[in-house]
Amino acid sequence: MTVIRTRIAPSPTGFLHLGTARTALYSWAYARHFGGQFVLRIEDTDVARSTQDSVDQILASMKWLGLDYDEGPIYQMQRLERYQAVIDQMIAAGSAYRCYCTPEELDAMKAAQESRGEKRRYDGTWRPEAGKTLPAIPEGMKPVVRFKNPLDGDVSWDDVVKGTITINNREIDDLIIQRTDGVPTYNFAVVVDDWDMAITHVxxxxxxxxxxxxxxNIFNALGAPLPAFGHMPVILGDDGQKLSKRRGAVSVTAYEDGGYLPEAMLNYLSRLGWSHGDDELFTREQLVSWFDGTHLNKSPAQWDPAKLEWVNGQYIKQADDARLAVLVSAQLAKRGIAAEVQKLTPMCTLFKDRCATTVVLADWLAMYFAPVAPSAEDLAAQVTDAVKPALATLADKFAALAEWNKAAIQAAIKETITAHGIKMPQLAIPVRVLVCGRAQTPSVDAVLELFSKEIVIERLRGV
Incomplete structure (x- = not known):
């Protein structure tokens, strides 16, 4: 029985963007569904643009998403000897050849084709054919190596996503498979890699x-088994244009920094091009159980930040509070606010239902560890001269409390309301403004309980 083997092969010329993350997710889920293996390959043959920072970011993104791989990372630049051996084999077999055309000659060739209204393509100057005399090899010039593509017939495959696709060989030419510096090009290296790594599904x-x-055609020339191909439609941004590294895409790690949970990101990404009935929210285990390569969409998916926020909010509601406390502590640390995880945990319990991200949760909980700055509008509207005597009374009652808990806080508030003949909102809202810096919060006694008594009294008396 054939072992299913999939791979993700990002180029380290920038961050891991959302489209590649989705491809990685589908490749991972497909392999896991069938009990197969998932390979991480780094396609770093673009030497001028590849960076170690990009590699580090790719690895960090994969780790955050929880897309564990069985092999890798495998780096193409560490496989140059293998590529050279295959190229030598192809030249000897007559399926590849050396081409000595200069860039100027190629430009002139394409310009002439354009002037005749023809498709731009290599004209086969150095392509060996029976009875053909090749030009004299220029002295001291390093050649590229080209693949000798079939001249006739069709290339056809049954795409996992798009169905049968057929392209005539006359539509493609003899592509370069090795540059003059000896580094292979993408279309050649990827074939050798997928062959050597026994990749079954791409x-x-x-x-x-x-x-x-x-x-x-290169697979066939090498006598190598073909993997199954599945080509996913693009992800469109808010403007209807394709998300890409160069246009509008945000790195995966930026979403981590933005307070999203990895399980929410996986859930949302998986629905951008695949579905399982009407299920909107599901676990990683359910995804693996369901993802068998069917129900993949042929149409482009639309990136919807509001939907992602909603999904993330659902996961935050379900998340363990101690785990959220760790994440919020890290968010607050970025703001220079030190907050103990132990103190943050019950705060997360109280506030998480209101928050779509851990950044928003940190926005709420910062009031417990740093001074607040109520808006002038809230102060003017809520902390009026009429309510200030009640606020002073409440501060005194809080100061006299032997215990600081919800029941005691609630009793002090009720006594103050009775003493001053006012209603709960007339006191609770000004208290929120002064202590929390905002007019709307969860139940005021539950919110105040998590403050130290001294801070609450200090903020009430600071009117």
């Missing part, structure tokens, strides 16, 4: 559809 963005005929 999920990737549909921008790679046009690369697939070349790759299938």
């Amino acid at each position: 999920f990737r963005g549909d921008e790679h559809v046009n690369n697939t005929p070349w790759q299938i």
Whole structure:
């Protein structure tokens, strides 16, 4: 029985963006569903643009998302000897050849084709054919190596997502598979990698559809087994344009910094191109159980920040409070606010239902550890001369309390309301403004209980 093997192969020329993260998720879930293996490969042959910072960010993103891999990371630049061996094999077999065209000659070739209204393509100057005399090899010039693509016939495959796709070989030319510096190009290296790593299923963005005929032809030239291909439609941004590294995409780690939970991000990403009935929220285990490669959408998905916030909010409501406290503590630390996890835990319990992210939760809980600054409008509207005597009374009653808990706080508030002949909102809202810096909070006694008594009294008397 064939072992299912999938892979994700990001290029370390920037951050891991959302489209690649979705592809990684689908590849991971498919392998896990069938008890297979998931491989992480770093496609770093773009030497000029690849950076270690990008590699680190990719690895951090995979770890945060919980997409564990069985092999890797495997780096293409550590496999140059293997690529060279395959290229030598192909040249010897006649399925690849050296080309000595200069960049100027190629430019002139394409310009002439354009002037004749033809498609721009390599004209086969250095392509060996029976009875053909090749030009003299220029002295001291390093060649590229080109794949000898079939001239006729169709390339056809049954795409896991899009169905049958057929492209005629006349639509593609003899692509370069090795540059003059000896570094292989993408379409060649990816074939050798997938062959060597026994990859059975390749999920990737549909921008790679046009690369697939070349790759299938190279697989065939090598006598290597073909993987199944599944090309995912793009993710569109709010403006209807494709999200990409160069246009509007945000890194995965930016969402971690923005207070999103990884399980919420996985849930949301999985629904951008796949569905399981009407299920909106599901666990990682359910995703693996359901993800068998069916129900993948052929149409582009729309990125919806509001929907992601809603999903994240649902997960925050269900999250363990001690775990949230750790995340909120980290968010507060970025603001220079030190907060003990032990103190934050009951605060998370009280406030998490109101929050879509841990950043918003930190916004709420900062009031317990740092001074608040009520707005001038709230102070003017709520902390009036008429209510100030009641606030002074309440501060005195709080100071006299032997115990600081909800019951005692509630009793002091009720006594103050009775003594001054006012209603609960007339006192509770000004208390919220002065102590919390805002007019709306959960139940005021529950909120005040989590403050130290001294801070509450200090803020009430600071009127």
